[in-house]
Amino acid sequence: MFEWSKITSLAYLTLLELNIQEFPIPAKKIKCKGVMISSYQNYAKKTGLSMDEITLGHELEDAFLLKGLRPGLTLILYNKEKYGPRMKHTLWHEIGHVKCEHKKHSEKEEIEAHFFAAQANAPNVLIKTIAKRGYKIDVHFLMECFGLSEEAAQKKMGYLNKYGFEHSNEYDDIVQMQFANYIDTKYPPKTKYFYDDYYDDLDRERENWY
Numbered sequence: 202m203f204e205w206s207k208i209t210s211l212a213y214l215t216l217l218e219l220n221i222q223e224f225p226i227p228a229k230k231i232k233c234k235g236v237m238i239s240s241y242q243n244y245a246k247k248t249g250l251s252m253d254e255i256t257l258g259h260e261l262e263d264a265f266l267l268k269g270l271r272p273g274l275t276l277i278l279y280n281k282e283k284y285g286p287r288m289k290h291t292l293w294h295e296i297g298h299v300k301c302e303h304k305k306h307s308e309k310e311e312i313e314a315h316f317f318a319a320q321a322n323a324p325n326v327l328i329k330t331i332a333k334r335g336y337k338i339d340v341h342f343l344m345e346c347f348g349l350s351e352e353a354a355q356k357k358m359g360y361l362n363k364y365g366f367e368h369s370n371e372y373d374d375i376v377q378m379q380f381a382n383y384i385d386t387k388y389p390p391k392t393k394y395f396y397d398d399y400y401d402d403l404d405r406e407r408e409n410w411y
């Protein structure tokens with residue numbers, strides 16, 4: 202039902218396209234071709250519209266996607282006051298809707314957009330690379346390395362414990378190349394004997410999971 206691999210490809214392609222080379226990704230670098238990203242606050246100032254008009258009377262959400270104001274214009278508006286680790290996930294989530302070409306907003310689309318955001322914010326292939334270098338991957342690590350919120354980091358750990366790293370992707374190698382400098386500088390290999398240990402640990406954790 203879900204095409205995890207395809208969504209991962211879309212997230213990785215977006216990182217490649219934006220030429221992002223380090224983590225945590227600076228919020229300013231989160232963009233999407235053909236999409237204007239602006240804060241409500243700035244958009245209100247620029248257009249002279251009130252917040253109510255912009256949000257169409259909805260309660261002010263963290264962010265949302267707006268289409269059809271003008272032909273061919275897609276807008277992602279976010280609430281500047283809620284900026285922080287969670288906002289980055291929210292922005293990637295909205296970009297995920299665009300990249301996955303979602304036509305509606307049912308539960309399936311929401312899950313897909315969350316998965317896209319999780320892969321853009323903390324690509325599995327890089328977590329795998331860093332793990333192989335002898336670093337312990339846990340919630341704290343994910344928050345520190347990728348700037349994830351605690352909630353997002355916990356979800357990611359849950360995913361990794363459940364599925365491990367068996368899902369490889371066609372863009373794994375290119376993504377690794379793009380972040381090679383960052384990884385080599387920040388996470389130089391600790392030992393040469395870590396590889397198997399890590400996978401043993403992961404397997405043990407997975408046994409507990411079930």
Ligand SMILES: [Zn+2]
Nearest residue numbers: 294298311314
């Ligand atoms: Zn959504």
